Amino acid sequence: MPDFRVHLHPAPARDARELVLPPDETHHLVNVNRARPGDPVVAFDGAGTEWTCTLDRLEGKKSAVLRVLSTAARPPLPCALMLGQGLPKGGTMDDIVRQATELGAALIAPLLTTRSEVRLDTDRADKKTDKWRVAAIEAAKQCGNPWVPAIAAPASLAAFLATPAVCEAELKLVASLHPGARSLRATLADFRAAHAGRAPRSAAWLVGPEGDLTPEEVAAALAEGWVPVTLGPLVLRCDTAATAALAALRFETEA
Numbered sequence: 001m002p003d004f005r006v007h008l009h010p011a012p013a014r015d016a017r018e019l020v021l022p023p024d025e026t027h028h029l030v031n032v033n034r035a036r037p038g039d040p041v042v043a044f045d046g047a048g049t050e051w052t053c054t055l056d057r058l059e060g061k062k063s064a065v066l067r068v069l070s071t072a073a074r075p076p077l078p079c080a081l082m083l084g085q086g087l088p089k090g091g092t093m094d095d096i097v098r099q100a101t102e103l104g105a106a107l108i109a110p111l112l113t114t115r116s117e118v119r120l121d122t123d124r125a126d127k128k129t130d131k132w133r134v135a136a137i138e139a140a141k142q143c144g145n146p147w148v149p150a151i152a153a154p155a156s157l158a159a160f161l162a163t164p165a166v167c168e169a170e171l172k173l174v175a176s177l178h179p180g181a182r183s184l185r186a187t188l189a190d191f192r193a194a195h196a197g198r199a200p201r202s203a204a205w206l207v208g209p210e211g212d213l214t215p216e217e218v219a220a221a222l223a224e225g226w227v228p229v230t231l232g233p234l235v236l237r238c239d240t241a242a243t244a245a246l247a248a249l250r251f252e253t254e255a
Contacts, residue, residue: 003033023062029064039054082169
């Protein structure tokens with residue numbers, strides 16, 4: 001795979017023979033990554049389409065032109081993973097977005113839960129969401145993921161539980177340290193037994209912030225059919241829990 005990747009939004013026509021990069025992507029490709037004419041570049045739209053190109057020329061300082069060699073549509077991963085993450089403090093959510101993108105998440109939803117210490121007004125929430133979307137694009141470039149996850153605006157747990165794509169997930173799991181939580185392997189074994197041996201095609205994880213979800217929030221999820229699942233006997237930081245949850249499910253659904 002070429003070292004240079006650029007993200008295009010809005011997406012060009014699939015049969016385009018030249019791609020003109022906007023100033024920000026031109027700067028990142030030429031000034032940051034030091035690509036030169038003739039270098040191979042892969043452009044992607046974040047929805048599975050990739051254009052294999054070469055850097056053809058620069059038009060001024062703010063516009064690079066790519067010559068398209070071929071176009072391909074890459075399918076999504078076998079299981080669409082969705083993450084509902086109780087909003088942590090500081091820059092931890094940035095890290096979670098990057099790691100979830102590297103693990104092929106399809107949806108990342110920051111949640112304003114009872115124990116979230118972050119409180120956002122509309123303006124700050126919009127800026128944070130834009131920042132997380134940029135972080136997802138950067139992570140997709142780094143890891144070669146042609147699919148950029150949808151980053152939802154911060155919302156309540158109730159709104160997340162009512163999101164249509166989440167409601168329709170074949171498997172809905174809440175990370176839990178409480179007695180009665182089942183192992184992921186046992187939960188997946190039950191699913192396979194009920195679905196002719198196949199793995200789920202979509203799954204959602206719900207992970208709490210620092211301090212975890214409250215018993216009332218867990219109860220609300222369980223009432224909507226979510227299954228409490230343990231991530232092991234150790235107490236994990238929320239960013240570690242999110243990464244471990246997605247990685248375990250990705251491995252189990254692709255094995």
